[in-house]
Amino acid sequence: MSTATSRPRVRKSPQQRSEEIYAAATALAREGGLSALTLRAVATRAGVASGLVAHYASSMDELVARTFHDLVGAELAEVCAEIAAEPGAAARLARMIATVLRRDHNDITLVWVDAWSLGRSNEALATAIEEQMAAWQDAITEIILVGESEGAFRVDDAAAVAWQLLAMIDGIAAHALTRGTDAALFATRLAQASETLVGAEPDTVRRHLAAP
Incomplete structure (x- = not known):
């Protein structure tokens, strides 16, 4: 007569359990946005009871906020790493525009x-x-x-221009996502608009965009 052997239960540390819960929240947010983060959905993805999620996350608001912070912070770090090797401000601006409008950034x-x-x-x-x-x-x-120091850009208020550029990038990305359009198709137009905003000569930024 054979005897069934039970698999030993492994007790995970609070840190391990917390990391699993936040990893589950991150995966759900990438797939369906922050609105997908419900107590039940996170618990199901993490393979734990809903009460355990509530135990390790002080609140769902905090869980959503941390998930957002970690995801978009990682995106910015990746983009900065990508553009760092570009030779000059115009090339970096072009690379940033092209990168954030790629389809693989739609989840963010x-x-x-x-x-x-x-x-x-x-x-x-x-x-x-x-x-x-x-x-x-x-x-x-x-x-x-950097562009100003190189003599390629000329602006009165760099921070204000940066804010306007950010709003344009976000607007194009959000509209393209909502309408099911490829945001990358608008990279050239955005680069052209950015040349005016940063006081650059025509084609200064656009010529650094990769050919479609």
């Missing part, structure tokens, strides 16, 4: 779109949005300042 665009709506009733998320938008503005401002 959806996260942003949800965040702008959900942030109205989620204070923690609203704070994270402000932090990340400021970080993006700072990154673009730095590109513009």
Whole structure:
């Protein structure tokens, strides 16, 4: 007579369990945006009881805010790493535009779109949005300042121009996602508009865009 052997249960540390829950939230947000983050959905993806999610996340608002912060912060870090090797501000601006409008950034665009709506009733998320938008503005401002030091750009207020560029990029990405259009198709037009905003000569930024 054979005896069934039970698989030993492994007790996970609080840190391991917390990491699993946040990893589940991150995966759900990439697939369906921040609106997909419900207590039940996160618990199901993590393979735990809903009560355990509530135990390790102080609130769903906090879980949503942290997921947003981590996802968009990682995107910015990746974009900055991509453009860092480009030779000069014009090439960096072109690379940034082309990168954030690629289809493989649509998941983060959806996260942003949800965040702008959900942030109205989620204070923690609203704070994270402000932090990340400021970080993006700072990154673009730095590109513009480098362009000024090179003599390629000329602006009165680098931070204000960076804010306007960021709004244009976000607008195009969000509209393209909503309408099912490839945002990358508008990279050339955006690069052309950016040349006016940063006070660059025509084709200064556009010539650095990769051929379609």
